[in-house]
Structures are given as structure tokens and as C-alpha cells.
């Protein structure tokens with residue numbers, strides 16, 4: 001059985017294989033009944049639009065079904081059930097579990113109690129591996145990942161998509177530019193890990209310092225819900241914003257990515273520039289999740 005918990009569990013070969021599979025699904029000619037008779041549980045204990053719906057869409061396109069729990073309040077967790085018990089029970093109803101949970105490490109814990117594969121759809125400030133796959137997929141559609149200068153902007157402390165993506169990029173020949181407000185830099189442990197993996201990581205405070213050198217800029221939202229108090233959130237809120245003016249002089253091939261939802265970090269006027277790829281990126285969630293689901297439920 002194959003759980004998808006952290007991007008750390010993947011080799012570059014695994015990633016490239018999944019991305020190739022996703023390309024096949026995007027191209028069309030696949031078996032519409034590949035997962036007929038299979039059921040996936042979508043257990044979402046935190047808000048989600050894209051991740052939950054694109055997993056459900058991917059499952060439906062492959063002929064399978066999905067059943068879901070969308071909130072703690074609507075489930076027996078509200079009665080005091082442990083995650084371990086919930087996972088044991090749901091394992092008996094389904095062929096795979098997609099879990100989003102506010103606590104870091106929840107997906108790993110769930111995988112210890114599950115008798116079906118568990119896919120981590122975001123565990124607190126931890127990891128979000130299926131998002132990273134669609135991020136890589138979107139980059140790879142525009143250019144070869146090796147050799148790129150990639151910037152990751154925003155909440156690098158709490159942003160799980162940023163953590164997973166940085167780690168995955170360390171499997172490629174990429175120079176990483178981190179751009180974060182004070183106090184929202186990568187956790188020290190992750191910085192060390194990237195360094196130990198031989199990745200060149202350059203830290204910046206202001207995106208304007210570096211944007212002209214970048215091939216990819218991955219923009220993230222400040223993760224308001226993870227701040228210990230609102231005061232410390234308001235200290236950094238709205239401290240960066242990409243506008244058409246910010247994009248003056250950038251490389252023609254620069255692509256702007258964002259896992260979405262955005263708050264105010266990208267001016268909507270940027271959407272109509274040739275650099276904006278974030279809506280295409282969210283669409284790519286479907287073929288990528290088709291590849292993942294078909295892989296774990298083979």
C-alpha cells in the first residue's frame with residue numbers, strides 16, 4: 001500500500017513518472033472506467049475549494065465515486081472521536097482516504113491506522129504534496145525545470161505549499177530565491193535540509209530586488225489562520241503585492257504561479273498579462289490528481 005504523505009517520500013523519478021502520467025490523462029485517451037467501483041473518502045477538516053473539488057472531479061472522470069466529510073462540526077470528531085478511530089472506520093468504507101487536517105503530522109498519523117492508502121491534502125503548516133505535483137506540472141508545461149531561477153514569495157513559515165515545493169525543487173537543478181516578510185522565513189530545519197541537499201537558496205526581503213532574474217515566481221497568501229494572534233498577522237498583512245508595475249522589466253518567459261486562494265497579493269490587473277498562470281495551474285489539479293488516484297488504487 002502506498003501512502004502519499006510528504007513530498008520527501010518521492011524520488012525525482014517518481015515525480016517525473018507521475019507528471020508523465022498526468023500528461024497522458026490531460027491528453028484524453030484514457031479508460032473512463034479505470035476506477036469504476038472504487039470509492040475515495042474526502043475528509044476535509046479545514047476549508048478547501050480546489051483540492052477537494054479537483055480530487056472529486058478526478059475520481060468522477062475515472063468512473064469512481066467520492067464521499068466526503070467537510071467539517072469537524074458535521075462529523076463525529078465533534079463528539080470527541082479521535083482521528084485514529086475516524087480513520088479506522090472510514091478505511092472500512094472506502095478504497096483510499098484524502099485527508100486535510102489543521103495539525104502538522106496528522107496525515108502521517110492517519111496512515112498508521114488506515115488499511116487503505118492515505119493522501120495528505122494539507123496537514124497544518126506541514127506539507128501539501130498533491131499541490132506540489134500540480135505546481136511542477138504547470139512549470140514543466142512551460143519550460144524544463146532544470147536550470148531555472150525560482151522565487152517563492154510570501155508566508156514561507158506557515159505555507160505548506162511553499163515547504164513541499166521547495167523540497168521537490170531540490171531534486172532538480174534549481175536556484176531558489178526565498179522572499180518573505182520578517183518573521184515569515186522558512187523554518188530553520190527546512191533551510192538546513194535544502195542546503196544539505198546541495199540546493200542554492202538565496203534569501204530576499206523585497207521581491208523587486210530579484211523579480212527581473214526569475215523564470216518562475218510562486219506567490220503565496222499569508223496563512224492568517226495559523227498565526228498565534230491577530231496582532232502578529234496584521235503586522236505583516238498586505239506587506240507585498242504583485243502589480244503590473246512590479247512586472248516591468250521581467251523576463252518574457254516569467255510565469256507567475258499561486259496555489260490560490262489569493263487575498264490581496266496579486267492585483268487582478270495582472271491576470272490578463274501573459275505571465276499569469278495561476279488559473280491554468282488550478283485546472284491542472286484534475287489530471288495530476290487523476291494520476292495520483294490511479295496510482296494509489298491500482
Ligand code: NCD
Pocket residue numbers: 050051122128131160161220221259260261
Ligand atoms: C493552499 C492550502 O490549502 O495550503 N490551497 C490549496 O490547496 N490550493 C494554499 C492556501 O490556502 O493558501
